[in-house]
Amino acid sequence: MTSATRGMAIGTAMLVIGAAAGTALAQTSRLDADGNVREDAYIRIPLSDADQRYAAIDGARMKDIVREVADISLANRDDRTKYWGRIAGTRGEEMAREYVERRFRELGLTDIRDQEFDLPTQWFPADHDIRVEAGGRTYRFDSMVPALRSNPTDGTLDLEAVWVGTGSTADFLGRDVAGKAVFIHSIPAPGSMGHSAGASWEDAISRAQDRGAAAVVVIYGISDNFTIWQGLGRDVAIPGAFMGYEDGNTVKELIGGGEQVRVSMRVDVDYRDGLKTASVFGTLPGTTDEDIYVLAHLDGYFEAALDNASGIAVMLALAEHFAARPAEERRRNLVFVGTAGHHVGSPGSRWMHDNRETALADAALMINCEHVSVKQTVYWGPAMRMTDIPSPRRWWVNGSDRLVDLVLDAYRTFGVAVWDRMEDRAAGEMGSVARDLPSVQIIRSPEIKHTDQDIPEWVPEAGLEAVARAYARIVDDVNELDREALQPGQTTDGQ
Ligand SMILES: [Zn+2]
Structure with missing residues (x-):
């Protein structure tokens, strides 16, 4: 699914735009079947x-x-x-x-x-089961995967969830994260080579570890629902996971709703030699x-x-x-x-x-x-x-x-x-x-x-x-x- 079609699925206004593009198909050879500009209609510099x-x-x-x-x-x-x-x-x-x-x-x-x-020796995820539990309901998120090179959990962790925003020192003020699963919203860094929770910007993942967190979940991005393979950082030993923005918003709303939110996390890792x-x-x-x-x-x-x-x-x-x-x-x-x-x-x-x-x-x-x-x-x-x-x-x-x-x-x-x-x-x-x-x-x-x-x-x-x-x-x-x-x-x- 392209982001354009994802966009259409989200709101009625966008559906209307999609439909309009669809009706234009009969008159144009510059749009594809989805109503997107065809690649051969993109800007090209003529050759001398x-x-x-x-x-x-x-x-x-x-x-x-x-x-x-x-x-x-x-x-x-x-x-x-x-x-x-x-x-x-x-x-x-x-x-x-x-x-x-x-x-x-x-x-x-x-x-x-x-x-x-x-x-x-190469790190491979072997299996994982990460669930969020709130209000008697269990949520499993499709975009949620272990962080790249995350340490395995020791069995299944059952942790209280805590939200720390983007994880700056100001966000951590007054938050007791010890022994908990810390949710951090990470924004793609300018130029998007890295992301804000990483060591070169807020260093929020290390901060969570330093303050005693048992695990960390990083919500990646400011749109869409990407599944990403991304590491936690060199010095981070606590296990962790990444999840997409849309799924992350669901967790944010659950925590914001005031009920206790818990995280069940099992990450199994395979270290392969040879x-x-x-x-x-x-x-x-x-x-x-x-x-x-x-x-x-x-x-x-x-x-x-x-x-x-x-x-x-x-x-x-x-x-x-x-x-x-x-x-x-x-x-x-x-x-x-x-x-x-x-x-x-x-x-x-x-x-x-x-x-x-x-x-x-x-x-x-x-x-x-x-x-x-x-x-x-x-x-x-x-x-x-x-x-x-x-x-x-x-x-x-x-x-x-x-x-x-x-x-x-x-x-x-x-x-x-x-x-x-x-x-x-x-x-x-x-x-x-x-x-x-x-x-x-x-x-x-x-x-x-x-x-x-x-x-x-x-x-x-x-x-x-x-x-x-x-x-x-x-x-x-x-x-x-x-x-x-x-x-x-x-x-x-x-x-
Ligand atoms: Zn490359």
Whole structure:
């Protein structure tokens, strides 16, 4: 269900809007069957004559890849624990790797190989039963799951519930939380990379623990009813759970009603040893022995359409584009890597950093494809709505002024909106290796990240297309320059 259809289900006024869009169907080819603007009617920047060679990079085909990769998650769905998707070390991630590998073969890439890594002990939820009891009634909430890497409960806890708002020191004033289940409303942090109860904002979860709470329940978001895989924080040992905003409101009203609310909580955890993960490599040979690396991480939670089927789609579009070009136009080898275990420590890219003297000895550039295209969010009433424009991305370039300029020129040319200032570090999969060589990425991490709403509908074709075209142009422009001219500290004169 998309957020638009969820919106329609909520109120009569919205139903009327839905019906109006429905009746417009007879007259328009710009709306889909649900009354939403069709993706091929989204804003697109026309290509100049000089850029016609990128015309075959097609967003609709990339969107098909996003759906196919999301389908791998659906094939590994687990409704009991809700811990499903392309989880690192599981069959879901392995199937994503096999999918990428198959594409590499179809495109005629060479030196296709897996690079395996042993995972340390991995946390998996085994089973859980969390109920809220009030006024003689029992509530089970569909959005409620154990917090990621939560400690297990010792049997079933039976706890009094206490509400602490967003969990600031002011909210805790006069609240006795000792031995209780503390409910905290956590708001997506500005930019939505984190959330307000976390350590870098209110630190409310640690505060609850410090004051003796027996368990914590974090209500995530300010709309909708996301199921999310999100941790409690490094130093938090008490067990905990997350739940969606709408379900959280129900608990808030129960507590606010003045009756005693109790929580029954059992969280069973499975610690698995001996799991493996692997990156997959494929090379498109160039005419020199220098390399350009293109990365996209394989694993993700739930359908993980944005995070990171979108990046996989762009990586494969680049492989297809350059495989179709005459070999003499490829100055450098293009080394494509579907990387392993991003959400469990990124062993694939860390290995590159640890072995940079050898593995990256001939590398001129690295491009990371991660969370590249997501619809701009608009909060409207009780639902988060989609718009027809990709959300501007954080961006990173490690390299010369000339590299920065050609990257921003490519973004402008193809309509890749970015923030007005570069980040001071490369977040995401490339984080550990980004300063080891000239490197480029854009990334956007909205509220749907790691939730059951990270679905293909959020990933606009137009954004995939713009990013893949821009990255292709960056590869071409970089191939006009010697490695020295790409290095950080090189001024424009120095090229
Ligand atoms: Zn990611």
